[in-house]
Amino acid sequence: MNWPFDTVLVANRGEIAVRILRTVQALGLKGAVVYHAADAKSPAVALADEALPITGETPVAAYLDAAQIIAAARQAGAGAIHPGYGFLSENADFARAVEAAGIAFVGPTPEQIELMGDKVRARAHVEKAGFPVAPSAIEDDDPASFVERARQVPFPILIKPAAGGGGKGMRVVRDPAQLEQEIERARSEGQRYFGDGRLYVERYIENPRHIEVQVMGDAHGQVVHVFERECSVQRRFQKIIEETPSPALDPALREKICETAAGIARSIGYRNAGTVEFIFGQGGEFYFLETNTRLQVEHPVTEQITGIDLVEVQLKVAAGEPLPFRQEDIGKRGHAIEFRIYAEDAASGFTPTTGPVLMLRPPQGEGLRLDAGIREGQTVSAAFDPMLAKLVVTGADRSEACERADAALRDLVLLGCQTNIGFLRRVLNHPAFAAGEVHTGFLDAHPELAADPDLPAATRERLLAAAAAMTRPLRDIADTVPDLHAAMGSWRN
Amino acid sequence: MQHAFKIKDSEHAVGLSRSEDGYRLHLGERSLNFRLQAGEAGDLVLHCGNTVDHLRVAVDGDDVWIHIDGETHCLRFEHALQRLAELNETAGADVIKAAMPGSLVSLGVAAGDSVRKGQTLLVMESMKMETTIVAPRDGVVAEVRLEPGQTFDKDAVLLSLEPVAAE
Numbered sequence: 001m002n003w004p005f006d007t008v009l010v011a012n013r014g015e016i017a018v019r020i021l022r023t024v025q026a027l028g029l030k031g032a033v034v035y036h037a038a039d040a041k042s043p044a045v046a047l048a049d050e051a052l053p054i055t056g057e058t059p060v061a062a063y064l065d066a067a068q069i070i071a072a073a074r075q076a077g078a079g080a081i082h083p084g085y086g087f088l089s090e091n092a093d094f095a096r097a098v099e100a101a102g103i104a105f106v107g108p109t110p111e112q113i114e115l116m117g118d119k120v121r122a123r124a125h126v127e128k129a130g131f132p133v134a135p136s137a138i139e140d141d142d143p144a145s146f147v148e149r150a151r152q153v154p155f156p157i158l159i160k161p162a163a164g165g166g167g168k169g170m171r172v173v174r175d176p177a178q179l180e181q182e183i184e185r186a187r188s189e190g191q192r193y194f195g196d197g198r199l200y201v202e203r204y205i206e207n208p209r210h211i212e213v214q215v216m217g218d219a220h221g222q223v224v225h226v227f228e229r230e231c232s233v234q235r236r237f238q239k240i241i242e243e244t245p246s247p248a249l250d251p252a253l254r255e256k257i258c259e260t261a262a263g264i265a266r267s268i269g270y271r272n273a274g275t276v277e278f279i280f281g282q283g284g285e286f287y288f289l290e291t292n293t294r295l296q297v298e299h300p301v302t303e304q305i306t307g308i309d310l311v312e313v314q315l316k317v318a319a320g321e322p323l324p325f326r327q328e329d330i331g332k333r334g335h336a337i338e339f340r341i342y343a344e345d346a347a348s349g350f351t352p353t354t355g356p357v358l359m360l361r362p363p364q365g366e367g368l369r370l371d372a373g374i375r376e377g378q379t380v381s382a383a384f385d386p387m388l389a390k391l392v393v394t395g396a397d398r399s400e401a402c403e404r405a406d407a408a409l410r411d412l413v414l415l416g417c418q419t420n421i422g423f424l425r426r427v428l429n430h431p432a433f434a435a436g437e438v439h440t441g442f443l444d445a446h447p448e449l450a451a452d453p454d455l456p457a458a459t460r461e462r463l464l465a466a467a468a469a470m471t472r473p474l475r476d477i478a479d480t481v482p483d484l485h486a487a488m489g490s491w492r493n
Numbered sequence: 494m495q496h497a498f499k500i501k502d503s504e505h506a507v508g509l510s511r512s513e514d515g516y517r518l519h520l521g522e523r524s525l526n527f528r529l530q531a532g533e534a535g536d537l538v539l540h541c542g543n544t545v546d547h548l549r550v551a552v553d554g555d556d557v558w559i560h561i562d563g564e565t566h567c568l569r570f571e572h573a574l575q576r577l578a579e580l581n582e583t584a585g586a587d588v589i590k591a592a593m594p595g596s597l598v599s600l601g602v603a604a605g606d607s608v609r610k611g612q613t614l615l616v617m618e619s620m621k622m623e624t625t626i627v628a629p630r631d632g633v634v635a636e637v638r639l640e641p642g643q644t645f646d647k648d649a650v651l652l653s654l655e656p657v658a659a660e
Contacts, residue, residue, distance in 0.1 A: 058596075058642060189623060192598070351593035352619065354646050358551035358558060382594035382644045410563030415551040422564050452501065459562060460500065462541050465518045465527045466548055467498050467557040467568040468509045474496055474570075478509040478516055 004319050005079020005104060007032055009052075010044070011069045012084030014373030015389055016295070017044035020082050023311040025049070032076035034069055036062040038383055043375045050076050059383040063087045066094045070101050080104040080318050082311070086385070089294040090117050106318040108217075108271045108293045115268060116291040120162045120200055126288045129267040131260055134279065134287040136202035138162075147183065150201040151176055159183060161190030162198040169193060170237055172204055205287075207439040209280040210234065211246050213261030214302045216313055217270040218323045225262040226302050226310070227332055228254060229275075232438045233427060235350050235450075240420070241427065242298035243337040244305055247398065247436025248280065257286055262327075264288065272317050273299075273310055282439075297340070297390070300371060304336035304394040335401045336394040339409065339424045343386040346423035346450040352386040355379070355417030363411035367394040367404050370412075380417045388419065398436065402428060423450060497576060498557070498568040515540070587635075589626060589652045595619030596644040597651070606634045614652055615639075632657065 007030040010017045017033050021044060024031035033048040036059040045051040052072040056062030063069075064087055073081050081098050083089035083106065092113040098105040107113070116122045120138050127133045137149035140162065150157065159182055161169040169189035171182045183199060191197040209232040217223040230246035231239040249257065261276035275296045277289040299310050308330070316324060343353045356379045362370045372389035374380065380388065393408055395401030409425040426449050427433055432442065443449060455463075468474045495506040508519035515528035527541040539546045549560035555570040598616040602608055608628040615626050615637075632654040639651060 058644070192618075192623070348593075351647075352595075354594050356553060358553055359549060361549060382596070382646055413549045413560045413565070415549060415558035415560060415565060416553055416556075418567065419565070425563070455500065455566075458544075460505070461518070461520065461525060462527075462539055462544070462546060463500065463559055463561065463566055463568060464498055464505055464507050464520065465516070465525065465541060466529055466537065466539050466550060466559055466561075467570070468507050468518055469516055469527075469529045470550055470552055470557050471496075471570050473572060474507070474509040478511050 001316070001319075001321065003027075003029060003079075006030060007049075007076055007078040008080045008082055008106070008315065009034065009069070009073040009076055009078035010048070010082050010084065011063070011073075012082075012087060012089075013039050013042065013044060013063060014384070014387070015371045016084040016297075016373070017042075018047055018373060019300075019371050020084060020311050021047050023309055024082075024315070027312060027315065029315075032072070032078055034063070034072045038381060041375075041378050042373065044373065046375075052076060059381075060087075066091070066097050069094075070097060070103070073098075073103055074101070078103065080106055080315065082106040082314070083294065085292075085294050085297055090292070092117065104318045106272065106314050108274060112268055112270060113293045116274070116293050118162060119160065119164065119290055120198070122291055123200075123288065125268070126264055129264065131264055132285075132287050134202045134205065136200055138200040139198050140200075146199070147180060150179060150183070153201055154203050156204040156206070157201045158204040159186040159199055159201050161186060161194055161196065162200055163194035163196035164190060173201075205279050205281050207282060207441050208232075209246070209248050209439050210239070210277065210289075211248065211257060211280045211286065212275050212277040212296075213258050214296075214299065214310070215261055215265040215270060215274050215276060216310070216317070216323060217265055217272065217274075218317045219271050219320055220322050221269060222323050222326075223262055223266045223270055224323060224325070224327045224330060225258040225265075226306055226308060226330060228258060228261075229296075229298055229301055231298060232440050233433070233442060234440050235443050237440075239298065240340045240342070241337065241424065241433075242301055243335065243398075243401075244301045245332070245335065253284060260286075260288075264291070273314050297387070298338050300369060300390065300392045301336035301338050304369065304392060305332040305334050306330060307333075334394055334396050335398040336392060337398075337401050337405055339391045339393070339405065339428075340387055340420075341389040341391060341412075341414070341424075342420045343380045343388055343417050344420050345418050346420050347452045350420075350450070352382060353380070353418040354382055357414065358416030359413060360415075361411075361413035363391075363408040365404060365407060365411075367401070368392070368408050369394070388414070388417075402434065422453075426453070495576075496573045497571045499571055500566060500568055504571070587654050587656050588650055589614065589629070589654075591617070591619075591645050591647055591649045591651055593619045594644070594646050595624075597639045597641050598623060599641055600637060600639075602634050602637070602652075604634050604637055608632060608634060608654075617651070626651070628654070630654070630657075 008024045010020045010033045021031040030049040032050040034054045038059045054062040054068045088094040092110040095105045096110040139146040156174040159171045173182045187197040213228045214226040229244045231242040233241035275292045278286040280286045369392040393405040497506045510517045512526040532538040537548045551558045557568045598618045601613040612628045635653045635655045
């Protein structure tokens, strides 16, 4: 095809920058990327045809600096900017500034971002369009009576920032006596993270599943769904394992939830890639949660079972092309599961960890895809989100995918920084996960999964043996001191 | 005092000597012979008794990272002299360290300020949550190491209090 642009700038970092650059380059286009000095050694910078430095008071601030990024796009001669996820991807002002600069924004229109990015407006729109939403109270409707109205929503309830996302500032309240205090905390967090302290509360559905649907629209009014993803395994409201198809859906329910999502997207003439998220109750009822107006972290599982390169379609839509398929052309085959590899210590409450990447060995085998944003020699710092890579495993069915995943997590080696790999493997092998019976409270209900397993004595001895032989002062003693002294543990001589 | 390795929070004193064709590990009364050789795929092969393990190992200063049986472990080497020195150190509540990596949101105090036990010293952000750090005791702020917005690693010193004068 004839592209209206020959260079695409990726305004992101880490694994998603690498993933977008690969498709850009495979399409015969040039891929440019912006980077902060902290990412100078990253694989995205190495892969890009051109890498343009940006600066900021903090590393994150650099990637949020719209003016610098647009200037970098001009410098690289980029005719399109792909924002990835996070950072500026759901910032309507950025999308508007990009288009005002005569550059195509790879995403929805600024108006669509504004509507769907404001959870309160989005919810009102969805309800008005006739789609299901959960019982709620919205502060903006009448701020003076918000606390009173919140009290009327059946408890337990969930407080959310109106401008929020990613679980930030969300609080579950079970005791009405705690309501006002929790509202104040959520407001403070919302203010700090989003510069917006407005809130809303909704009924908290116990042990729900999180099911979302990939949608894709073009600038010519066509909208399709690309099936669902189940993302119920979450810690602190953040997804860590995602899969498709969802084990909870039969074909009729799948059709219903996917068509609902496509209907919501169609109701606003949605353009480019988006995800409609639902909360799915144990009884099969589902309610609209929110729409993410961007490519999702977990998009690869959809790609694995449909054979569709979502970034390629995004770029075509941004180039003004119609969608390359109709709904009936989209099929799926097999089962795919994504595991998010985080630099964190599961045993101490999933606290982030830092350290150098001394060794990274991807697993080998059929049906494996590792989208990694790090490489050996890089350092994992506290400056960014602790997600390092995504392991995506595909099999003919769910049990084959699980088997392959177990071997892949066993063989994936990352040394120098503590990760959640062992924890992910314990979750995978839990009977409830194997049976496909998980919900968003699954990890809270099974804290033993996060705890460090006991180290068998035989393993501990072998670890100590290897470590001793790798440690200079110990080896020096062994190589120079007769056996008897070493056995006494004497360093005095 | 022997050399030791720390695995998580447990300390294991070890000694190492030569054996006929490799090394001998000494763990208290117990000892075991082993050989550690370079493998073909960049791994290390550990022969220990009747077992053979393929390990991935990386050393970073005193940290030895080992991948074995599908799990990764970090063993921190503790030199015998260092262990001896630490015995004499008294742990005080004079230094506020970061329990996890994060960034500083706001400071409630400056160097020289008198604080009461329980008073807010600073607010930090980690794991996308705010945490308030309060004074562990009455005292005077000796030093503040960070400015709002700055990020820090686990165990970084955030703030210190003037030591309590010995009575």
